[in-house]
Amino acid sequence: MTPIRTITGLVVCLVLLHPVPVIAQQGKVYIRLGAGGDSYDALAGTPIMVTVLRDGTIVQQSETTINNGLTWSVTPGVYDVRLEADGAVTEVKQGITVIEGQQVSLLGRMQAGEGLHIVEYATGGVTREELAVRLARLDEAMTGLKRELESVVRTLGRLEGLMKEGG
Numbered sequence: 001m002t003p004i005r006t007i008t009g010l011v012v013c014l015v016l017l018h019p020v021p022v023i024a025q026q027g028k029v030y031i032r033l034g035a036g037g038d039s040y041d042a043l044a045g046t047p048i049m050v051t052v053l054r055d056g057t058i059v060q061q062s063e064t065t066i067n068n069g070l071t072w073s074v075t076p077g078v079y080d081v082r083l084e085a086d087g088a089v090t091e092v093k094q095g096i097t098v099i100e101g102q103q104v105s106l107l108g109r110m111q112a113g114e115g116l117h118i119v120e121y122a123t124g125g126v127t128r129e130e131l132a133v134r135l136a137r138l139d140e141a142m143t144g145l146k147r148e149l150e151s152v153v154r155t156l157g158r159l160e161g162l163m164k165e166g167g
Contacts, residue, residue: 027076027098029060032069033083035110040066042112048085050108054078066110076100083108095121 031050035043043066050070052060059079060072076098083091089111098104111117122128 025076025101026073027100028071028073028103029079029081029096029098030069030071030103030105031081031083031108032106033064033066033108033110035066035112039088039110039112043085043088043110046085046087048083048088048108048110051082051084053080053082071103074098081106081108083110085110087112089113090116092116092118093121094118097121 029052033048033050034040045065047063048065049061049063051058052072052074054074054077059074062070064070079096079098081093081096083093091108091110093106093108096104096106120128
């Protein structure tokens with residue numbers, strides 16, 4: 001083998017063996033802001049701060065106004081989105097799941113006033129409502145089992161009493 005072939009072979013091996021960083025494909029968060037009636041009149045032209053948070057840390061943040069939208073590329077994961085403005089109810093959407101290579105679209109419905117409105121989305125496969133129904137059924141079943149157990153204990157107590165009287 002010639003030295004050039006040996007060097008070429010080594011270079012090819014080094015290139016193939018060199019770890020290449022895997023770049024995670026981004027997901028997108030699209031937020032459109034709207035308001036209706038009196039709220040639109042009160043908030044038209046008012047700057048609205050839109051904040052995307054992950055684990056309590058700000059990931060993206062920008063101001064916009066009613067009837068405008070924002071799009072951000074973010075790594076896949078679960079996010080919260082906070083919409084706030086002077087003279088508006090602060091809207092927080094929790095549990096926004098961003099999937100790799102996909103876009104999640106949100107509508108921020110701003111309302112004139114004060115206070116906080118939280119919308120919480122399920123992040124797992126089972127919704128809170130489904131879990132509540134399952135827990136209620138389990139609670140009913142446990143109550144039934146307790147009644148049955150109490151009945152068995154009473155019956156055993158009677159049998160024990162009869163055995164003492166007869167024995």
